Amino acid sequence: MAEQGRDAGDGQGARDVRAVRGRGVPDDVARAWDELVATARRSVADGLVVGTSGNVSVRVGDTVLVTPTGVPYDRLTPDTVVGVDLDGRQVLGSLRPTSELPMHLAVYGATGARAVVHTHAVHATAVSTLVPELPLIHYMSAALGGAVRVAPYATYGTQELAENMLRALADRTACLLQNHGTLTYGATLSEAYDRTAQLEWMCRVWLTASTVPGLTPTLLSREQVAEVEERLRGYGQPG
Numbered sequence: 001m002a003e004q005g006r007d008a009g010d011g012q013g014a015r016d017v018r019a020v021r022g023r024g025v026p027d028d029v030a031r032a033w034d035e036l037v038a039t040a041r042r043s044v045a046d047g048l049v050v051g052t053s054g055n056v057s058v059r060v061g062d063t064v065l066v067t068p069t070g071v072p073y074d075r076l077t078p079d080t081v082v083g084v085d086l087d088g089r090q091v092l093g094s095l096r097p098t099s100e101l102p103m104h105l106a107v108y109g110a111t112g113a114r115a116v117v118h119t120h121a122v123h124a125t126a127v128s129t130l131v132p133e134l135p136l137i138h139y140m141s142a143a144l145g146g147a148v149r150v151a152p153y154a155t156y157g158t159q160e161l162a163e164n165m166l167r168a169l170a171d172r173t174a175c176l177l178q179n180h181g182t183l184t185y186g187a188t189l190s191e192a193y194d195r196t197a198q199l200e201w202m203c204r205v206w207l208t209a210s211t212v213p214g215l216t217p218t219l220l221s222r223e224q225v226a227e228v229e230e231r232l233r234g235y236g237q238p239g
């Protein structure tokens with residue numbers, strides 16, 4: 001109680017006490033973990049993840065906070081924080097990190113990503129079994145860097161899958177994983193999440209258009225999508 005009294009008029013002191021009394025993590029890490037948990041729960045609420053089938057990570061300095069393996073998102077609390085360094089050594093928490101950690105670390109190692117989202121979203125996973133890249137059904141492909149590629153299948157959690165994924169991600173911020181799911185990254189959790197939602201939506205559009213008997217969807221050319229990329233660079237907001 002004495003500490004609380006002393007810290008009452010001192011914001012910095014209050015944060016220190018919270019760190020000591022809480023789980024001993026700095027405030028920026030605690031905030032990032034809260035945001036990660038909110039993003040993970042949103043992925044379930046939005047139907048992009050069923051049960052424990054996805055994982056989310058966010059980078060704070062040289063620490064990567066990541067969802068633990070086998071824990072439903074509604075059981076994640078401030079006390080379940082899991083953090084690893086960029087080599088995958090656990091530096092925070094006692095729960096084991098997601099088994100897909102190699103994919104997350106590969107993205108942070110090869111790009112400037114600050115957040116990574118992996119799901120088994122249904123339409124995107126369906127598309128991953130049909131084509132080597134998502135056909136250019138919509139100009140929002142440009143927001144992901146162009147036609148989204150499908151990384152060849154490899155067993156989950158392996159370095160091989162991480163390597164296949166990195167090749168598929170070249171010059172893109174999203175890819176599909178064959179017979180598995182999606183992976184996107186961004187400068188923030190909300191950006192990475194939004195890219196997953198856009199990717200799933202585009203896969204749904206292509207599947208929907210492709211299932212009309214006797215008709216084949218019109219596709220955009222690479223030039224048309226490249227033109228949109230230029231506009232996005234110039235104007236920020238897609239129309």
Ligand SMILES: [Zn+2]
Nearest residue numbers: 053100156181
């Ligand atoms: Zn997975």
